[in-house]
Structure formats: structure tokens, C-alpha cells
Amino acid sequence: MAMALELLGVSKAFDGFQALAKANFAVEAGEVHALLGENGAGKSTLMNVAAGLYRPDQGRIRVRGREVDITGPVEARSLGIGMVHQHYKLVKAFNAVENILLAQGAARYGTGLAEVEAAIRAQGEAVGFAVDLKRPVGSLSVAEQQRVEILKVLVAGAGILILDEPTAVLTDREAEALLVTMRALARQGAAIVLVTHKLGEVQRHADRVTVMRGGRIVASADPASLSAAELTTLVVGATTPQERQPAIRIGGAVLSLQGLVGARSDGLRTLNGLTLTIRSGEIYGIAGVGGNGQTELAEILMGVRRAQDGRIVLAGDDVTETGPKPRRARGLAAIPADRQAYALAGDLSLAENYAVGGLASGRFGGWLRVDRAAIRARTEAAIAAFDIRGARSTRQKASLLSGGNAQKLVIAREFADSPRLVLAHSPARGLDVRATADIHRRLREARDAGAGVLLISEDLDEVMFMSDRIGVMSRGTIVGEFETPADRQAIGAAMVHHA
Amino acid sequence: MPEALPVPLLSAAPEPPRRGRLTVEIRQHATGWHQGLVLAGGLALGMALATAILLACGVGLSDLIQEFVVSVVSSPASLSAVLIQAAPLAIVGLAAAVAFRVRFWNIGIEGQMILGAVAATAVAIHDVGPAPLRLVLMMLVAALAGMAWVLAPALLKIRLGLNEVISTLLLNYVAFNGLLHLLYGAWRDPASSFPNSEQYEAAERLGELGWENLTWALPLAGLLTVLCWWLLNVSRFGFLSRVAEANPRLGEGQGLPMTRVMLAAALLSGGLAGIAGFSICAGVEYRMTQSFFSGYGFSGILIAFLARNNPLGAFVTAILVGVLFVAGQSLQVFYGIPGAMVQLIQAVIVISVAASDFFVRHRVRWVSGRRSDV
Numbered sequence: 001m002a003m004a005l006e007l008l009g010v011s012k013a014f015d016g017f018q019a020l021a022k023a024n025f026a027v028e029a030g031e032v033h034a035l036l037g038e039n040g041a042g043k044s045t046l047m048n049v050a051a052g053l054y055r056p057d058q059g060r061i062r063v064r065g066r067e068v069d070i071t072g073p074v075e076a077r078s079l080g081i082g083m084v085h086q087h088y089k090l091v092k093a094f095n096a097v098e099n100i101l102l103a104q105g106a107a108r109y110g111t112g113l114a115e116v117e118a119a120i121r122a123q124g125e126a127v128g129f130a131v132d133l134k135r136p137v138g139s140l141s142v143a144e145q146q147r148v149e150i151l152k153v154l155v156a157g158a159g160i161l162i163l164d165e166p167t168a169v170l171t172d173r174e175a176e177a178l179l180v181t182m183r184a185l186a187r188q189g190a191a192i193v194l195v196t197h198k199l200g201e202v203q204r205h206a207d208r209v210t211v212m213r214g215g216r217i218v219a220s221a222d223p224a225s226l227s228a229a230e231l232t233t234l235v236v237g238a239t240t241p242q243e244r245q246p247a248i249r250i251g252g253a254v255l256s257l258q259g260l261v262g263a264r265s266d267g268l269r270t271l272n273g274l275t276l277t278i279r280s281g282e283i284y285g286i287a288g289v290g291g292n293g294q295t296e297l298a299e300i301l302m303g304v305r306r307a308q309d310g311r312i313v314l315a316g317d318d319v320t321e322t323g324p325k326p327r328r329a330r331g332l333a334a335i336p337a338d339r340q341a342y343a344l345a346g347d348l349s350l351a352e353n354y355a356v357g358g359l360a361s362g363r364f365g366g367w368l369r370v371d372r373a374a375i376r377a378r379t380e381a382a383i384a385a386f387d388i389r390g391a392r393s394t395r396q397k398a399s400l401l402s403g404g405n406a407q408k409l410v411i412a413r414e415f416a417d418s419p420r421l422v423l424a425h426s427p428a429r430g431l432d433v434r435a436t437a438d439i440h441r442r443l444r445e446a447r448d449a450g451a452g453v454l455l456i457s458e459d460l461d462e463v464m465f466m467s468d469r470i471g472v473m474s475r476g477t478i479v480g481e482f483e484t485p486a487d488r489q490a491i492g493a494a495m496v497h498h499a
Numbered sequence: 500m501p502e503a504l505p506v507p508l509l510s511a512a513p514e515p516p517r518r519g520r521l522t523v524e525i526r527q528h529a530t531g532w533h534q535g536l537v538l539a540g541g542l543a544l545g546m547a548l549a550t551a552i553l554l555a556c557g558v559g560l561s562d563l564i565q566e567f568v569v570s571v572v573s574s575p576a577s578l579s580a581v582l583i584q585a586a587p588l589a590i591v592g593l594a595a596a597v598a599f600r601v602r603f604w605n606i607g608i609e610g611q612m613i614l615g616a617v618a619a620t621a622v623a624i625h626d627v628g629p630a631p632l633r634l635v636l637m638m639l640v641a642a643l644a645g646m647a648w649v650l651a652p653a654l655l656k657i658r659l660g661l662n663e664v665i666s667t668l669l670l671n672y673v674a675f676n677g678l679l680h681l682l683y684g685a686w687r688d689p690a691s692s693f694p695n696s697e698q699y700e701a702a703e704r705l706g707e708l709g710w711e712n713l714t715w716a717l718p719l720a721g722l723l724t725v726l727c728w729w730l731l732n733v734s735r736f737g738f739l740s741r742v743a744e745a746n747p748r749l750g751e752g753q754g755l756p757m758t759r760v761m762l763a764a765a766l767l768s769g770g771l772a773g774i775a776g777f778s779i780c781a782g783v784e785y786r787m788t789q790s791f792f793s794g795y796g797f798s799g800i801l802i803a804f805l806a807r808n809n810p811l812g813a814f815v816t817a818i819l820v821g822v823l824f825v826a827g828q829s830l831q832v833f834y835g836i837p838g839a840m841v842q843l844i845q846a847v848i849v850i851s852v853a854a855s856d857f858f859v860r861h862r863v864r865w866v867s868g869r870r871s872d873v
Contacts, residue, residue, distance in 0.1 A: 014524055055522065057866050304752055325754025334752065345746035356742055356753050359735065367735045 002065030010059030082153025092138030285467030331420030346399030404435025541855025591799030607667025615773025645773020716782030
């Protein structure tokens with residue numbers, strides 16, 4: 001039978017950057033087809049071509065064997081192509097029914113809300129989605145919002161479903177449920193494209209996998225015929241060995257938190273007397289379900305949020321009452337979870353983002369004059385040393401870097417002054433295999449150079465893999481500490497029992 | 500579960516065209532040269548449109564060239580009129596640019612001009628200080644008064660998050676009514692009993708340069724332009740202000756003094772506005788009138804916007820706005836073009852320049868319709 005969707009020889013360039021180079025992709029009805037690749041490999045770009053958001057410079061598109069010209073999202077929708085984007089396209093103040101009606105286009109605005117609601121309810125029951133249709137979408141959980149997005153494209157009549165990194169924001173259980181639902185839809189004749197960089201999902205849930213690298217298709221195969229190592233090689237080009245490397249030399253305490261109490265901006269108390277000590281030369285991992293005070297802990301450590309009670313002793317000095325500046329002077333480096341908030345300014349150039357770190361030290365000139373040549377030279381050196389890709393000029397905006405490279409820029413800046421304490425909050429979230437390995441290597445290097453590292457992560461695998469000591473955080477306090485190698489079951493139990 | 504998913508209509512699928520088309524892309528980086536070229540193109544387009552409008556109104560092409568180009572370049576009187584107009588415009592342009600640089604939307608430039616002029620006039624009326632230092636003193640108190648007028652909105656924004664657009668705007672009315680109170684009361688000119696201050700004495704006027712009737716207001720504007728350029732583009736303060744503009748939380752996390760930078764920029768903006776008020780009273784009118792500030796607030800915002808908050812650009816833009824002003828006046832007087840038409844022309848030119856920004860941030864590219872071989 002004819003393929004549901006075929007993209008043939010598709011090329012696309014952005015301001016001289018070749019995002020797609022003659023990419024071929026085909027998905028047939030009834031299959032779950034994984035599109036695998038690193039961040040920036042071109043997966044989303046290719047699927048955005050199919051969804052009508054980008055028009056290819058070259059290439060052809062066939063839907064059910066018929067050549068088509070997709071000039072925009074409306075044409076894509078009329079051809080039965082529906083895409084669920086990584087960042088949901090929902091009006092937060094609208095409820096699910098209103099959002100879905102909005103996406104139907106002006107032709108359906110005459111339809112009564114009750115009819116639309118009935119259609120949505122039927123569709124939701126058919127695929128086993130329980131969603132509150134009446135509440136504003138903004139008040140729904142991330143998983144529920146995603147279901148609204150999926151219902152939106154299903155109600156629009158999509159037989160070709162493209163999901164861009166659908167599990168990135170879901171818990172393991174939610175992700176599993178979603179992929180099972182997608183399998184069910186495929187059995188009913190839908191063509192499902194699963195854009196992902198997670199090997200496990202591909203191996204467990206896909207009928208077929210197409211691997212992209214650098215805008216090109218490098219392979220298309222049955223995932224059962226490939227081992228995890230083979231898939232990894234296809235994705236990154238070469239295998240990256242993953243072996244735990246324990247601490248070499250552990251020294252004295254660099255950070256000691258005593259009875260730390262803190263609250264969110266809305267007044268909710270999220271840190272309840274947290275106490276821990278980090279020594280130089282070790283990685284202390286904090287495991288725990290998100291929302292148990294990790295964010296407030298990181299902000300209080302950085303000095304951008306005040307502790308309500310307790311003491312912070314950094315490199316021998318009490319810094320509880322100080323702001324970020326004296327803490328940084330004592331050797332604090334921070335890799336915050338939300339890069340857009342405390343780590344980077346997307347509208348500033350790479351050089352400016354790099355230079356904000358060393359500005360106070362005077363190495364980039366005094367008050368009267370900023371030494372642009374020194375900034376450029378240092379930034380160029382950092383780009384080379386930290387292997388930051390996609391940087392064509394130090395004057396380029398930071399927002400144009402992919403997630404992994406943006407994180408490398410942050411690390412290059414934060415590690416410029418050989419830190420004594422590194423705070424790393426979900427440093428590898430959303431990054432691909434290679435970038436994650438790079439960032440983990442940098443953290444280990446900092447540790448081996450004598451820094452204490454506090455790694456806060458919701459990814460238990462990451463904590464287990466990286467840490468020399470593990471603390472489980474729940475309800476704003478450390479409920480258990482484990483020496484590594486630790487028992488994964490015991491840590492999991494500690495996380496859950498206190499939650 | 501239903502038997503099958505809804506099957507969409509395929510008949511609506513359009514035939515693929517074989518021709519090429521234009522695409523619009525976001526430009527990753529634009530050089531200074533490119534920006535200048537695009538800006539000049541926008542200006543040329545605006546001039547062309549304005550010319551077309553004026554031709555349609557019956558003004559001859561040669562007359563237009565005479566008014567806008569020849570007389571500005573060749574007639575010293577016109578040129579000096581343009582430059583006299585441009586000096587305070589440049590200073591209010593700087594005032595706006597400095598504030599906008601840290602996203603402090605100072606709509607209260609006119610109020611701060613009034614406070615500056617009131618302070619300077621107080622010094623002039625009461626003959627404070629020795630005569631040779633009188634002007635310097637007037638300028639200093641004008642700057643301090645302008646700063647004082649913006650201090651409350653700046654602190655309210657920083658401490659309480661109060662919207663400075665509202666607070667600075669409303670303080671304009673407070674300042675204006677305070678001005679009227681003075682001019683209709685204690686400071687009414689005893690010589691003419693008109694509602695303006697008494698004339699400044701010679702020591703209280705910005706001296707003439709000796710060419711036409713240009714005064715020291717122009718070199719003052721030039722000096723302030725260079726100082727602001729250094730501050731925003733060379734000094735560390737300029738770097739910090741860019742961080743404060745793009746993402747103050749980044750600077751905060753790095754321990755950089757973001758709130759102090761914002762406060763300093765707001766105060767500087769108010770101080771410059773105060774000096775602008777002083778420069779009009781002491782350099783053009785030689786007294787404080789009840790409308791000396793009128794229109795300068797929005798002209799300053801416009802100039803800062805067109806100059807992309809660049810001080811040197813603000814100075815050049817102020818001269819161009821001065822040309823529009825002066826040529827517009829003579830069009831009204833000598834050709835009977837209605838005032839609204841002059842405003843229309845000014846608006847067309849401004850919009851053309853503003854819209855050219857699209858080509859700085861985007862690029863338009865032709866994609867050939869050639870299909871690839873599969």
C-alpha cells in the first residue's frame with residue numbers, strides 16, 4: 001500500500017545554515033515510526049516541513065501516494081497531518097473545548113460549543129483520554145495539556161500524527177501511558193511519527209526507526225534488529241563509553257547547610273530545615289521528585305532568594321545574609337535549571353553572555369572602558385575549549401544556540417575561575433546523548449580539580465551515574481543519605497515513602 | 500473503540516506549483532554597514548513618498564528641492580534654524596535613549612524638563628551665586644531637579660514594581676500645573692504681566708557662538724552626546740545596561756548591580772531632560788514660558804526609537820527631525836500647505852525608517868522552483 005506520508009529529497013536552509021540536506025522520510029499507516037537524532041539534527045525541522053510550518057527549499061511531499069504542495073498549516077491539516085509541538089500551542093485562559101474549536105478554523109466557528117464538546121468527548125473516550133474539558137488549559141497539568149493537544153489534532157481529522165519529543169516533560173508512567181495510546185491509534189490505521197532522542201522509547205515502542213544526523217538521514221531500520229550500542233553509534237557517529245568514575249580524592253567541607261528554611265515567592269514553605277555537607281572532590285547528588293524544594297534550594301544557594309532560617313557556610317565563611325557577589329568571590333559556580341532565567345540572555349551575543357561572569361574581576365577592562373578585544377579573544381578560546389557548536393561569530397545571539405551548546409556556554413563561563421563549589425541543577429535536562437556526556441565530563445573534571453559539586457536532578461539515572469554520595473530530598477529536607485554504589489531500589493523507596 | 504479514525508478529504512489537495520517563490524528568514528547577524536544601508540534605504544523611500552504627496556498637493560519639484568535641500572545647505576539662516584531646533588531635540592533624545600536602554604519607559608520627559616527649567620529660572624530670578632558661574636549653576640540645578648522628578652517613579656518601580664509609564668506620565672500633569680501656578684502667580688513677568696518669567700539677564704543666557712544666532716546649546720548637546728555614547732557604548736555601565744535590558748535576572752545571579760544600574764539610568768534620563776529644559780529657556784527663549792516643553796517628550800521618544808537608543812544616532816536623527824520641522828514651517832508659510840499635511844509628511848518619513856528595521860532583522864530570499872532529484 002502507499003505510504004501515508006513521504007518526504008523526498010527535502011532541503012531547507014536558514015540564513016545560510018543547511019538544516020536539512022536532501023532528507024528522505026516515509027511513514028506508513030498502522031506503524032509507529034521513531035525519528036531519532038541529537039538536538040539540532042534536523043528532526044523537528046523536517047517534521048515542521050510536513051506540518052506546513054516551513055516550506056522546503058527543495059524536495060517533494062507525497063501524502064497517500066499523491067504529490068502535494070503544503071503551503072501552510074491549514075493545508076497540512078486538510079491533508080490529515082497533525083503535529084503536537086514540543087512547546088504546546090494552547091491559549092492558557094481557554095478551556096479544552098475552546099482551544100480545540102479555535103484550531104478548527106473559521107469554518108467551524110458556527111458550530112455550537114455543545115456539539116464540539118460532544119465530539120471531543122467521544123474522541124477522548126475512544127482513545128482513553130480523561131481530560132477536564134471545562135477548566136482553563138493553563139490550570140491543567142503538563143500531561144493533560146498534551147492530551148488536549150493530541151485531541152486537537154485528532155478532532156481535526158488527522159490520520160498522520162507527528163509528536164515532537166512528547167515524553168520530554170512527562171513522568172515515566174505518563175510517558176508509558178501515552179506511548180501505549182499511540183500504539184492503539186496506529187492499530188486503528190493511523191500513522192504515528194515519534195520525534196525523540198531517547199533510545200529506550202525507540203526500542204520499546206517503535207516499529208521502525210529513522211536516524212538523523214546533521215540534517216541528513218543516516219539510517220532507517222527495524223529497531224529490533226539494532227542493539228542500543230548500534231543505535232547510539234548511528235545517532236552520535238561514534239560510541240561514547242559510559243562508565244562510572246568515582247571520586248579520586250575527597251577533602252574537607254566546602255559547603256555546609258544547617259537547618260535551611262525557605263519559601264516560594266507565593267509564600268509556600270518548601271524547605272524545612274535542610275541540612276547537608278559537601279566536601280571538596282566529591283559529587284553530592286540530590287535525588288527526588290520535582291517540586292520538593294529543589295528549585296528554592298538552588299535559588300537560595302545562588303543568593304537570589306533569601307533563606308528564612310538556617311545557615312549557609314561556603315568555604316569556611318557564613319554567607320547566609322549575602323547576595324550572589326560575595327558567594328561567587330568565594331568560588332561558587334552555578335548551572336541553574338532554567339537557562340533562560342538566571343543563566344543566559346538570549347538577545348545578547350555569545351561574547352556578552354560569556355563576559356558577564358568575569359566582568360567584576362576587571363579582566364575585561366575597568367569601569368571606564370570595557371575591553372571588547374579581550375572579551376572576544378576569551379570567548380573564542382572558550383568556544384574552542386568547550387566545543388560549542390553552531391557559533392559562527394562571537395557576536396551571534398545566544399538564543400541561536402541549541403540547548404546543549406547553550407549549556408556548554410554557561411559551563412564555560414561558570415568554570416572560568418576554577419570554582420570551589422559547583423551547583424548544577426538538572427544540567428542535562430533536554431540534552432542529547434553527546435551533550436549530556438560532555439556536560440557530565442565537565443562536572444567530573446571540576447570535581448577532580450578539587451571542587452565540591454552539588455548535583456540536583458529529577459533523573460535518578462543521572463544521579464546514580466554521577467554521584468559519589470546521594471541524598472534523597474522530600475518535602476524540603478534530606479530524608480536519607482546513601483554512599484555509592486547505592487541500591488537503586490532503596491533510593492526509590494526513600495523518594496516515594498516520604499512523598 | 501471506533502472502527503477507524505476520521506478520514507480527511509484528499510480532493511482539496513492543491514497541485515504543486517513549479518515556480519520559484521520568496522521566503523523570509525530571520526537574519527542571524529547584521530553588520531553595522533548593512534544596518535546603515537537599510538536605514539538609508541528607508542529614509543530614501545520615505546522622502547520619495549513625501550515628495551509624491553507634496554507634488555500631488557501642487558508644490559513644484561524644484562520648490563521642494565529648494566526648501567529641503569538647497570536652503571538647508573546653502574542658506575546659513577535656515578541651517579542655523581535647523582541646528583537651533585536640533586540641540587534640545589538631541590538632548591531629549593538622549594534622555595529617552597538612556598532610560599529605554601534599561602527598559603525604563605520614561606514618559607515623563609516633559610515633566611522633568613519643566614522641573615529643570617523651574618530650578619534654573621529660580622537661580623536666574625534670585626541671582627544666586629556669582630554671575631560668571633550663574634549658567635553652570637543653572638544647568639546643575641536643572642539636572643538635579645530633573646533627577647528628583649524621576650526619582651520617585653524609579654524607586655516605586657524598583658521596590659514595588661509600580662508601572663513607570665503611569666507614574667512618569669501623571670507627574671507631567673503635576674509639573675505642568677505647578678508651572679502654571681508659578682507663571683500666573685509669583686513669577687509672572689512684572690514688565691509685561693504676561694504669564695512667563697522675567698527675561699534672563701545676559702549672564703543667564705547661553706552665549707552666541709558668533710555664527711548666525713547659534714548658541715552654546717548646540718556644543719552642549721554635542722558634548723552630552725559624546726558623554727552618553729561613551730557611557731552606553733564604551734564604559735562598563737553600558738555593558739551592565741545591556742544585561743539589564745536583555746535579562747536582569749542573569750546579571751542578578753552573577754552578582755552584578757542590576758537595580759543600581761536601572762536607578763542610575765533613570766536618574767540620568769531625568770537629569771538630561773532637566774538640562775534640555777534649561778537649554779530651551781537659556782538658549783532659545785531667554786525666559787521660561789508656559790509651553791516651552793510642548794511636544795519634546797514624544798519627540799525624544801521618537802528620536803530614541805529611530806536611533807535604536809544609540810546616542811550618536813540620536814544626535815543625527817535630531818538634526819533630521821530639525822530639518823523636517825524647519826522645512827515644514829516654511830512649507831506652511833510660503834506654500835500654504837496645511838499643518839496637518841506637514842505632520843503627515845513627517846509621519847510618512849518616520850514610518851518608512853521605522854519599517855526598514857524589518858530588513859535588518861530578516862532577510863528575503865528567492866528560492867528557485869527547481870525540484871531536486873530523488
